[in-house]
Amino acid sequence: MILTDNETKVDLLNNEAIAATIIGLLRAKPDHPMTIGVHGDWGAGKSSVLEMIEAGFADKNDVLCLKFNGWRFQGFEDAKIALIEGIVTGLVEKRPALTKAAVAVKDVFRRIDWLKVAKRAGGLAVTAFTGIPTPEQVGAIVGSLQGLLADPGKLATKENLETTIEEVKGILKGGETKNVPEEVEAFRKAFDQLLKDAGIKQLVVLIDDLDRCLPDTAIETLEAIRLFVFTARTAFVVAADEAMIEYAVRKHFPDLPDSTGPRDYARNYLEKLIQVPFRIPALGETETRIYVTLLLAGAEIGEDNADYAKLIAVAREKLKRPWTTGGLDAVTVKTAGNHPPAKPGAFGM
Structure with a gap:
């Protein structure tokens, strides 16, 4: 990819x-x-x-x-x-x-x-x-x-x-x-x-x-x-x-x-x-993990996909308090889109 x-x-x-x-x-x-x-x-x-x-x-x-x-x-x-x-x-x-x-x-x-x-x-x-x-x-x-x-x-x-x-x-x-x-x-x-x-x-x-x-x-x-x-x-x-x-x-x-x-x-x-x-503040570890996960998800399902918009909304909430989260894991990605991604584990970051 x-x-x-x-x-x-x-x-x-x-x-x-x-x-x-x-x-x-x-x-x-x-x-x-x-x-x-x-x-x-x-x-x-x-x-x-x-x-x-x-x-x-x-x-x-x-x-x-x-x-x-x-x-x-x-x-x-x-x-x-x-x-x-x-x-x-x-x-x-x-x-x-x-x-x-x-x-x-x-x-x-x-x-x-x-x-x-x-x-x-x-x-x-x-x-x-x-x-x-x-x-x-x-x-x-x-x-x-x-x-x-x-x-x-x-x-x-x-x-x-x-x-x-x-x-x-x-x-x-x-x-x-x-x-x-x-x-x-x-x-x-x-x-x-x-x-x-x-x-x-x-x-x-x-x-x-x-x-x-x-x-x-x-x-x-x-x-x-x-x-x-x-x-x-x-x-x-x-x-x-x-x-x-x-x-x-x-x-x-x-x-x-x-x-x-x-x-x-x-x-x-x-x-x-x-x-x-x-x-623009520098990205920390959590922000970087979320960003890369979103890039991978967008490349996989397309930026115009409705499920991708839902995932971005979830990610934005996490970015507001990055110190309380470890990023977007596979469960979060699956929940946001109401179905598993095309390649299981692809976004497990």
């Missing part, structure tokens, strides 16, 4: 209360930006909590949930660009009404193009705060790249260089010159207008598997979130192991001192971004 490690909307660990609390918190002030952290060890159920949050908003037409997994993009795209463009692309795809708001959509994507061109131009030093180059920097790129056309042997292909130059020129033509703070504010306003045109009162972005990413990818994703931190009606729920993120911060910023007073710099970095943290 093969058991998958995929996230599920079926709550096997009594984490539904965490998901319900987060949903209530998000709905209390939908017009306020918010960042929420779901922390816990690998396998603690963080991804399943995100699934439950998404399911909890399924019937809310004025709320849009978008999921982003930085691990899947790692090695293929710049994480910062992937997240920002993924949010806007998902918004446009899931709200057909935006097809009528062509100006707003074009405005947002034009601003994202700054990031794309900066990446393709080859190591342009952009600000850590926004990741967006100033018009003066882009102008410098155009001049230097045009000069390199005389010696295309230094580059991968002459065609790639010409394409990059045209993209940079297109951006320089596409609006008035702004400094970095003005450009950031313009992006936020354009994005906010996009939400209004889509009829969305709240956008909830679920970030998963951040602790599986390489340090640079994890930090780039967190830096991209900062761009939206003060954008109204936009909330982020970040599922990650705190220890792994702190490790990523230390690797990405190796020159930082170890600590400042009683606090660790790496922990401070995460807590500055995450406004409300939720920590």
